[in-house]
Amino acid sequence: MKTALITGGSSGIGLELSKLFANDGYDLVIVSKFEEELNAAQTLFKEKHPQQKVITFQQDLTTENAARNVYEWSKSKGVVVDVLVNNAGFGSYGYINEMDIEKETDMIRLNVLCVYQMTRFFLNDMVQRDAGKILNISSIVAFQPSPFFSTYAATKAFVKNFSQAINYELKSKKSNVSVTVACPTSVKTQFQQQANMGGMKLFDSWMAVSPETVAKDAYVAMNSNKDLVIPKKFFHYLNELTQRLPTGLLMKISENQLK
Ligand SMILES: NC(=O)c1ccc[n+]([C@@H]2O[C@H](COP(=O)([O-])OP(=O)(O)OC[C@H]3O[C@@H](n4cnc5c(N)ncnc54)[C@H](OP(=O)(O)O)[C@@H]3O)[C@@H](O)[C@H]2O)c1
Numbered sequence: 001m002k003t004a005l006i007t008g009g010s011s012g013i014g015l016e017l018s019k020l021f022a023n024d025g026y027d028l029v030i031v032s033k034f035e036e037e038l039n040a041a042q043t044l045f046k047e048k049h050p051q052q053k054v055i056t057f058q059q060d061l062t063t064e065n066a067a068r069n070v071y072e073w074s075k076s077k078g079v080v081v082d083v084l085v086n087n088a089g090f091g092s093y094g095y096i097n098e099m100d101i102e103k104e105t106d107m108i109r110l111n112v113l114c115v116y117q118m119t120r121f122f123l124n125d126m127v128q129r130d131a132g133k134i135l136n137i138s139s140i141v142a143f144q145p146s147p148f149f150s151t152y153a154a155t156k157a158f159v160k161n162f163s164q165a166i167n168y169e170l171k172s173k174k175s176n177v178s179v180t181v182a183c184p185t186s187v188k189t190q191f192q193q194q195a196n197m198g199g200m201k202l203f204d205s206w207m208a209v210s211p212e213t214v215a216k217d218a219y220v221a222m223n224s225n226k227d228l229v230i231p232k233k234f235f236h237y238l239n240e241l242t243q244r245l246p247t248g249l250l251m252k253i254s255e256n257q258l259k
Contacts, residue, residue, distance in 0.1 A: 001052070005029040005074065005081045007061060007118065008088030010041035012189030013137060016215030017085055018045070027053040029079060031070055032088060033060050055079070061088050062106040067117030080129075083222070084122045086115045086159075087137045091152040091195030093258070104151050111155035116162065119179075123166070126177045134179045135222045136163045140230060142183055143243060144250045148258050152195070156183075160228070167227040178225040182218035185235050187211050202257055209235070 004021040008014035009030035018028055022045050030041055038056040045054040057073055059066055074081060089111045092104050119134060126132030139153070142160035146153035163181035170177050188203045189211055202208070214231040221229035230236040242250060 001025065001027050002082040003027045003029060003053075003079055004083040004085060005031065005070075005079075005122075006085040006087055007031045007070075007114070009085070010034075010037040010056075012191060013184070013187060013211045013214050013218075014085070014087040015041060016211045017087060017135075017219060020215055020219045021083070022049045022052060022054075025052065026083070027055075029055045029057065029074065029081070031057045031059055031061070033058070061114045062109040067114050067121060070118065071121035081122050081125070082131070083133045083135065084118060084126075085135045085137070086118055087135075088114070089137065089155075091149065091191060091197070093149055093152070093195045093197050095148065096150055099151070107152065108155055111152070112158050115159055119162070119166070123177065123179075127170075127175060130176050132177045133222055133225075134163075134166075134177075135218060136179065136181045137218070138163070138181050138183045140183050140185045140235065140239065141254070143239060144247065144254065146254045146258070147251050148255060164227050178222075178227075180218070180222040180226055180229065182214065182221065182229050182231060183239075184214045184218075184231045185209055187214055200258070205257075207235075207257065 004026045006014050006018050009018040010032045018030060022028055028045060030038060032038055035058050038058055042054050042056050059070055090107055092099050092107050115136060136159050138159040139156040141149055141153035142156040160181050163179045167179040186202045186208045188208060192198060192203050209232050217229055217231035230239055
């Protein structure tokens with residue numbers, strides 16, 4: 001029986017990913033911040049997949065040593081993580097000087113530092129076993145500077161570039177371990193409220209995809225050892241086109257989308 005560890009696996013895109021892993025017979029380890037959400041997810045999976053193990057670990061992943069705590073706790077439980085999904089993350093929207101510096105610092109800790117450390121800890125074991133997969137959730141905003149989403153977009157650019165570079169290194173060493181990064185467009189989840197984007201039309205626009213579609217496309221890409229996926233093929237082709245545009249124009253388009 002294989003095990004998938006999913007950060008933020010109790011809601012939104014992470015919950016949909018957890019469902020796909022559970023349907024494929026994986027034992028689940030779900031790590032997130034709120035106990036009630038973790039309990040609800042555990043009940044859901046235990047009812048639907050009584051033969052499989054569902055372990056939850058409550059951890060605020062913005063805190064110092066959070067990734068080390070998760071890693072050491074999983075070791076102490078004898079869990080071998082076959083797939084690590086770095087999904088937990090949140091956004092911060094607005095004019096840079098008007099955004100809460102503490103909230104943005106926590107966002108950097110979660111979206112960047114935690115992804116970095118979780119990857120370092122678990123990848124080491126995977127490379128030693130010459131088996132395993134990592135799926136990192138970035139965003140379409142990773143491809144360009146995004147005014148009014150400046151810090152968030154930069155954190156997601158880190159996730160994208162870090163993931164692709166590691167996957168390249170692994171392939172060049174002929175490793176069987178792979179790293180896939182998913183870069184979704186807007187998805188209607190709790191992310192919207194968390195990022196202070198409530199009421200924004202973007203999440204109901206032609207740019208929006210469902211959490212189910214994001215999870216499905218990311219899951220398929222991960223299983224095919226692809227390095228990068230933009231959920232919904234149309235957005236993949238659209239991104240190929242927009243990447244040819246000058247950065248100034250891209251920022252203008254992005255500003256208009258984020259209104
Ligand atoms: N929604 C979008 O438009 C969109 C687009 C592109 C990329 N993404 C990325 O997709 C990923 C999933 O987001 P989502 O849309 O599914 O949003 P979501 O429903 O808000 O889910 C975020 C998950 O992250 C967990 N999390 C947040 N802060 C945490 C913390 N400090 N410690 C531990 N866990 C924490 C949450 O757990 P708790 O509920 O327990 O806090 C939740 O399970 C994020 O990385 C996000 O940046 C989202």
